[in-house]
Every structure is written in structure tokens, then in C-alpha cells.
Amino acid sequence: MSKTVGKAVRVLEVLAEEPRGIAELARALGVHHTTALRMLQPLVRGGLIARAADGRYRLGLRLVEYGQQVLDEIDLRVAARPHLLALAESARATAHLVQLVDGRAVYVDKIEGASIRTWSRIGRAVSLHTSAAAKAILARLPAEQGERLLAGHDFTRFTDRTITDRAAFRAHLDDVARHGYATDRAEFEPLVHCIGVAVPGLPAAVSVTLVRTGPREPEPTEQLGALRETVAAITAGLGSAIG
Known part of the structure; x- marks a missing residue:
């Protein structure tokens, strides 16, 4: 440059x-x-x-204008949008679509389904070690590719729940792969909890974000069924070529 x-x-x-x-x-x-x-x-x-x-x-x-042109050229975003809208409405929470773009996990779409606004913004990169969507993507990547992405990653502590140890994070990704979903339990922002599921065959994931202000607030895992149905619908819309 x-x-x-x-x-x-x-x-x-x-x-x-x-x-x-x-x-x-x-x-x-x-x-x-x-x-x-x-x-x-x-x-x-x-x-x-x-x-x-x-x-x-x-x-x-x-x-x-330039940013919109880039986003419009991402077929995944076009296919996912109606399903994200439905998910955000049913969950009364914020739905995100995250995709690996040039080696970064980036918000490529966001639907606000709640009155509380979140830090996320379309085009902004997510934190690999705290974002539920990023974790879901990393857990499904070939080991060598995942290691390259994490090689220079700074495991910054954002809250007292942030995983800052590289070995502990790798073990955490093994759990994510085993369970088929990832969570962010106030690891980046206090009170903000997320759950994410990867899109099969693509370096992408869909997540639901909730703001939990007390123990009686809904758990993100309560949205797991709807989230998996959303990912399945997106995958079907894209066609069997990515399955």
C-alpha cells in the first residue's frame, strides 16, 4: 500500500x-x-x-453507496434477509448475519428486533474470541485455517467473563463444535448475551442477541430451535450446492 x-x-x-x-x-x-x-x-x-x-x-x-454495493453482491445476505427479519420478530431480539470477509468475521446484516440498541454495526468486524457467531464459524473451519485466523489474534479482556487464554479458547471451540452452537454470555459487553449457529458449507453464522438485565430475562439458548430453523431455511434458499 x-x-x-x-x-x-x-x-x-x-x-x-x-x-x-x-x-x-x-x-x-x-x-x-x-x-x-x-x-x-x-x-x-x-x-x-x-x-x-x-x-x-x-x-x-x-x-x-460503495458499502451497499459490496453488501448487495454478497448472495448470502440477500438469501438470509427475509429469514433474519422473521427471526428478529419472533425472538423480539436482534438477529445478526456474520461472514468471514478477507480474513475477518464481519457483520454483513443486522435486524433490530428489540428497543435496546447494540454495539454491532453492518460492516464492522466482530471479536473472534467473544462473538457467538465468530465462535460458531471458527469451530467449523478446517483446523489449519482456524489457526491462521487466531495466530495473531489479541485475546483482549472486555469483561470478567472474557476467555483470554488461547488454550482455553481452543477447548471452548471443541465444545462449540460438539454442541453445534456457540454462546457469548456477557463476554464482550456486560448484560449482552448471544447464541450463534454456523451456516453449513459457508464461513458464516447467524446469531441472536439479547440484553439480560436480570435472572428472569430470557436465556439465549431458548432461541436455539428458532435459530437452527432459520439457518436451515437460509441453507435451503441458497441451494444444495453449499450443503
Whole structure:
């Protein structure tokens, strides 16, 4: 990657976190504000970045167009969407579709089925060692491919329930493979619990996310039957070639 392209990518990454004024952006990039302004100008002209009324810079609508085009080209997302809608409605919870894209597990679709919003966002990568969907995918991958994905992975602790030991996580994936589903029990966000099931024949998974604020709240495993039916419907829609 050339230095110019690398700088542009870094600008987009910083602004993806939140809109920033030129001074804030310069500090985040570690450059003088005049240098930051020069870096912004071609991105603004190309519609990749826009300047808001308050003077702060944010990601531009052109990126939305490009992102939508990429998502529309993912056949799995198209096939899965009606089933995700039905799952989110029946579960009164958030349904996600996660797929391996360029070596990362990425949210390729999300249907909000509850009033409580979650951290997830379409196009955002998930944490391999905490996400139920990512675990479900990893557990079904050939061992060599799974090891490559985890080789440089940082087992960051997000909550007191996060698995941070590599050997313990491998053993956990063995359990996932044995049971046919994976869970995230507040391992990334407190109170947020998920259950995920892999899509047969594809490096992808569907998950249901619930926010549990007390012991009487529904357990994610209560959605296992509906989740498996959803995955089966998606698989049937894609055809037997992936089975």
C-alpha cells in the first residue's frame, strides 16, 4: 500500500470512530493541522468525507453507496434477509448475519428486533474470541485455517467473563463444535448475551442477541430451535450446492 493510500485509509478509520474537527483529527493522526487538511481535501472532493454544519468532518455518503454495493453482491445476505427479519420478530431480539470477509468475521446484516440498541454495526468486524457467531464459524473451519485466523489474534479482556487464554479458547471451540452452537454470555459487553449457529458449507453464522438485565430475562439458548430453523431455511434458499 502506498503512503498516500495508507494515509487516506487512516483518515477514514479515525472518522469512522466519530466526527472530528480539524484540530481533533490532526491530534488523532499525529500530524500538523495543515497536513491533516491536505489529507482531507481529496477525500472531500471524492465524496468519501463530508463537512457537517458544525465544521466537523464525517464519513461521506459515497462510502454508503460503495458499502451497499459490496453488501448487495454478497448472495448470502440477500438469501438470509427475509429469514433474519422473521427471526428478529419472533425472538423480539436482534438477529445478526456474520461472514468471514478477507480474513475477518464481519457483520454483513443486522435486524433490530428489540428497543435496546447494540454495539454491532453492518460492516464492522466482530471479536473472534467473544462473538457467538465468530465462535460458531471458527469451530467449523478446517483446523489449519482456524489457526491462521487466531495466530495473531489479541485475546483482549472486555469483561470478567472474557476467555483470554488461547488454550482455553481452543477447548471452548471443541465444545462449540460438539454442541453445534456457540454462546457469548456477557463476554464482550456486560448484560449482552448471544447464541450463534454456523451456516453449513459457508464461513458464516447467524446469531441472536439479547440484553439480560436480570435472572428472569430470557436465556439465549431458548432461541436455539428458532435459530437452527432459520439457518436451515437460509441453507435451503441458497441451494444444495453449499450443503
